[in-house]
Amino acid sequence: MKAVEIKPDIFWVGAVDWAVRDFHGYVTPNGTSYNNYLIMDKQITLLDSVKHDFAQVTIDNIRSLTDPSAIMNLVINHIEPDHASSIDKIMALAPNATIYISDKGKKGLDRHFDTSNWKFRIVKTGDILNTGRYNLLFLETPMLHWPDSMMTYVKEAKLLISQDAFGQHIATSSRFDDDFIESASHSELEDSVIDYYANILMPFGQLIKAKIAEVQKLGLDIDMIAPDHGVIWRSGPGSIIQKYLDMANGKASLSIAVIYDTMWRSTELMTIPLMQGIKDEGIDCKIIKLRATPMSIAIKELWKARGCLIGSPTINNILYPSIAEFLNHLRGLRPKNRIMGAFGSYGWGGGAVRDAYDEFKKMKLEIFEPGIQVLYKPSQEDEKKCYEFAREFARKVKEYHEKFI
Ligand code: FEO
16 A cells, blocks of 8 residues: 555555454454554654565555655554564665664664664654654653553654554455444444454553553653554544553453363354343353364454353363463453353263362452363253253343443
8 A cells, every 4th residue: 555644744644454364363253454654854763663564565656755864763663573574675775774762772773684784763652853843752651561562752743653552454445444434333343442452452552541641641642552453543542542441451341251172172162152141130241162263363262251151071180282372371361350250071080170160260360160061962851951050040140341431
């Protein structure tokens, strides 16, 4: 896509990656974009770069506006390779540019490139770069989501270039949220925001709240938020900030995700009365077979719901491998404000349900005990027990959900 002017003399010069489906192991069924921005001011300033495969795309976009050798400043808000792995190509064309970066960013960059001939200015929160008509204020955002991360606020444009925060993995010809909603849908955009938050930012809820409070205290007037992935928020950026605050506070819908795997369908058969019991308590329920669903989608569905039931057969006295992997990954994401229960089948010695509860306890999640297990295959009696278990779990979920209203 060609360069797009997002504010007077400030251009999106990034690349849309329509084809990526595996983003370092995270499934991206809708592709993504690598957004970077060029300020055509007295001092021409580039903010961020793109993934190395797309270096020529951003260089061509820059060339459509200026010779890259005219770039005087390169702001690097984040050094993860999807944003920083074409910096060497940019610097080869703009050797006189000064790089503005956080201290941790510089240290990381030194590990990836030979930086000995590049000029650097290490910046911290509150430092300002004047490019002519614009003043760029730097805001360090360590661990949102890497230690080096920062954002850049362009004061006179009321523009926050927010790096990964507020992004979405969407490949689209729309550059702005309102255009995307018109061509696709609000719910598709909302789903992408939740997916991105759940899989990337879930561990950092407290930091997100603190950083938003800090930005509010600084009194920054923001009328556009431009992340480094997905669409730019120009129609009331307050709504995406509120959405982040809500998610950081653990907001969820009154619904239950049932996430399971199965060997010979016994655990799978248990999901039928479970779903019915949940439904009969008036709660929406989504059933997710883990072996048929990318893990990042299962994480998103868990994060949307207030309650979650994990189902696993016992194999060799422990959890089924896909469920063990899922719970291990979930623990790293440090979920909060969710209530969990477990179910499963076994042949001789059990173990899966016990292990699932051990994992929930490690995560310090609210739990509903005991779980439910069936021997070999659910009988009619077992199905009735599953149904009653699900009804009781659903009632607990309702009760727990009340705390967040
Ligand atoms: Fe989009 Fe942390 O990189």
